[in-house]
Amino acid sequence: MTTIAVLGKGRVGGNLATALTRAGHEVTTAGRTPGAAAAAARTARIVINATPGAGSLDRLTALREELRGKILVDVSNATADGPDGLPGDLIHPGSSLAERLQEALPDTHVVKTLNTMLFPVMTAPAALAQAPDAFLSGDDPQAKQTVRELLADLGRREEWITDLGGIRTARATEAAILFVPHVIRTSGFAPFALSIAR
Template sequence: MTTNAPLTVSVLGTGRVGSHIAAVLTQRGHTVTLGSRSPEQAIVRWTGPAVPILSLEEAAGTAPMVVNALPGDQALSVLTSLKAALSGRVLLDLANATTRTESSMELLYPGSSLAEQLQKVLPETWVVKSLNTMTYTVMTNPQGQVAPPTAFLAGNDSEAKQAVQKLLDALGWPPEWQLDLGDVTAARGSEALFLLVPFLVRARGFEPFSISVTQTTSAALY
């Protein structure tokens, strides 16, 4: 099921995740602007459908919904510098902030989360965490999974979460596959799930993956 009303979205980041989301939304009839730290270089590399590619600050100011697809370990410092441009906007944060070595991965903000840190430094922006517990291809094709995946949401503002739910709908997520976990502190849980990734890759290889929350049917209780 996809949303009927076309959306206007800015995607910050032209790596695999940002480029993929921008291309899919554009192909589905939505208005998308890409933001890059080096827009001239990004324009040369871009091979997707025609979209404006602007600086991060310019792109952040063009849409009511902004998607953070920047590297998680750089997102806080970069987005803090865009405080004025992001004021009054919904920020969908789908990044995971970790530190990595050859043998381990740790959370960059233990006892907190990237989403919480962003909300703290961007008080005039409505931060919503979602889509960070899956590979980027699943973000736009949840129907391709063997079992229904779950898209978690965490954020302080109910209207902002409703706006993100419309974006999830546009990406192919049925409402029953979306799970609102509560306020932004719940992002600690979904971000911590990213620590599973090295072990999943070791066990299954580089295959698209997602997290599913299931429950027992009433019939199975008896």
């Protein structure tokens, strides 16, 4: 059992919190209010950022002390919305939210994952016709191993997890969000994920 704080009570955060609780972890959730987020992060070993990516950098930088020495699992994508409310452009072109978080929080182990799929697939990978890859980006091998174990608790087999390397590789998976609005406009909100066919 691991103590986990999920920051964000929307569809993504709620879905992850429910699944991780079901897997036997002690999970606390917190909304966007600084006091609640700080209290949740302070007592957790792992903190999951499921807040809207556009405001995540400021929100999490304010929790620098609470996040010191913790693993921060970032599942968000920092995008500016297009006219239809779907992701239209990257807020950190030439970089990524995960990289910016790691720079701002040098004493925190940032791991990027689960940001290349719609939220239902994060906790039900076997529901798709082809099991999707969950990509890992992060500089600390032990932190990534811990996140691998969490992904297994969410129903992922080892061969469905691809370690891309250091945190800089997160810019590739975050840029993949630009596929999403086009797929949704074509096929609707049916669950899907980006994956590598082998």
